[in-house]
Amino acid sequence: MDISWVSNSIKSPALDSRHRWKVLGVGVAANASVSAAATGFPTTAVWVRSAYHLSNGQLGVVLGALGLGVALSELPWGVLTDRWGDRPVLLTGLLTTAAALIAMALFATPATASFAWLVAAMCGLGLLGGSVNGSSGRAVMAWFGEGERGLAMSIRQTAVPLGGGIGAALLPWLASTHGFSVVFGVLAAMCLLSGAFAWRWLHEPPLAQHKPAPGKVRPAQGTPLRDVQVWRVVFGIGVLCVPQFAVLSFATIFLHDAARFGVTAISATMGALQLGAIGMRVWSGRHTDRHGNRRAYLKMSTVVACASFVVLGLATALGAVHLPVLLAAMLILAGVCVSAWHGVAYTELATLAGTARAGTALGMANTAVFVGFFLTPLAIPHVLALGSWPLVWLAAGVCASLAWPLFPKPARA
Secondary structure, eight states, rough: OOOHHHHHSSSSSHHHHHHHHHHHHHHHHHHHHHHHTTGGGGGGGGHHHHTOOOHHHHHHHHHHHHHHHHHHHHHHHHHHHHHHHHHHHOOOOOOOOHHHHHHHHSSSTTOOOOOHHHHHHHHHHHHHHHHHHHHHHHHHHHOOOOOHHHHHHHHTTHHHHHHHHHHHHHHHHHHHHHHOOHHHHHHHHHHHHHHHHHHHHHOOOOOOGOOOOTHHEEEEEEEEOHHHHHHHHHHHHHHHHHHHEEEHHHHHHHHHHHOOHHHHHHHHHHHHHHHHHHHHHHHHHOOOOHOHHHHHHHHHHHHHHHHHHHHHHHHHHGGGGGGGHHHHHHHHHHHHHHEEEEEHHHHHHHHHHHGGHHHHHEEEHHHHHHHHHHHHHHHHHHHHHHHHHHHHHEEEEHHHHHHTSSSSOOOOO
């Protein structure tokens, strides 16, 4: 049993107040290091396809395998987080993920790995990396009060585009100049560094900080697995992530094959997309904390995301591939619009479940998210075979619209 909270609970309130930002920093670092692999690695898709001699269909399987691993492990990790605590789960996940990446640097390079081995390695990486999401999210919910949780969770969720942005800026260059052993080694070093931060600063808060604000959070009633309202938000999150994964997994292929972008232009476009997503996630958390309108914001986010992908699909059909700057701008806009809502949705979900069961609820959500991460790269090559890139982006817009009825209606005044 972890009793570190006992010694920490005798510290002054001021120290506890300052320490919560360190806990948030640990959550950001942990998620960014894993996200650099999960959403950063797909930015090397052009070089993966070439170096490992893969077809588009095989590439989709490789990119989807990591999502499958996370989808299979998220819920068990979330349940273990609620049972064991944030610290042991997060440390275990970061250290074992680093070990897996080191093994991949040695045995999953183009010179040493078959297609089947590469798929298995990516799936194993996802199984271990799935520990980070629920444990870091539960820690943030425990340390921050209701009036700050939207901002705190949104800042934590900036780790996904932050890690993806680091990956977009660094990994394509490493893959094209130094090879994939260096790519995997750099990702392992990031996980080890985040593990050191977690070892130093992550512990349970004083018990008083676990108490919800009166009237703000409904009491937890059993497991979130039996809560219909929690499941609706879970499915809404999962569906709305599908167009996001369409961008993250195949945007580099789209830019390379359809618009003839080179490595610098691809990295710049994807990096700008991730930076825009970071800014919007922070703004959305702060905005919904101030106005208490998380549910209304989620509803509007689905409409905006749907519209942005419909416009991207129509523009591509009308010849925007011949205007590369315009095309990149529209892709960035669509990617930012479909990434801005994450922190708000996760805050609403964890609030519905209650802090004591937040690990399980977040694990449920991330299971749905990474099922989409697995299926989306598998589906896109088939959509391309049936139609073209405009059809891919229009289908992504339709998926975004399906989340609208799933998110809860705003409460009446």
